[in-house]
Amino acid sequence: MAEIPADLNAANAKLIEQFRAAGRRLEGRPLLLLTTKGRRSGRHYTNPMMYVRLDDRLLVIASAAGAERDPDWFRNLAADPAVTVEVDGEEYPATATPATGPDRDGLFTRIAAQYPFFAEHQAGTERRIPVVELVRRG
Secondary structure, three states: OOOOOOOHHHHHHHHHHHHHHOOOOEOOEOEEEEEEEOOOOOOEEEEEEEOEEEOOEEEEEOOHHHOOOOOHHHHHHHHOOEEEEEEOOEEEEEEEEEOOHHHHHHHHHHHHHHOOHHHHHHHOOOOOOOEEEEEEOO
């Protein structure tokens, strides 16, 4: 697993630029851009993140590398689930819906089996790491 850069904002800005320049895809990397509206500022924030496709569902995992609190992007979409997704050469509006109960547990188990570092992230924190489905609108 890659190390977290010292200046995460600068690294993310560079990755966003590369991703968009490459037609909203990076070969060999399951990467998307998720834009949320700040719950306090009202500003729009774009975050690059890994995604997983399971059963025709587009999923992102709010692991924050096992941090003790949910990442800001997750806290933003919890306040306003209307998001913008950039993935596979497309940009579109979507609704972000956190999975709950047995659905979340089953998804997380399957994702962690495919990507064991997510299980490591969960083992390192007491919070329950959210799994979020991004559903295209319109």
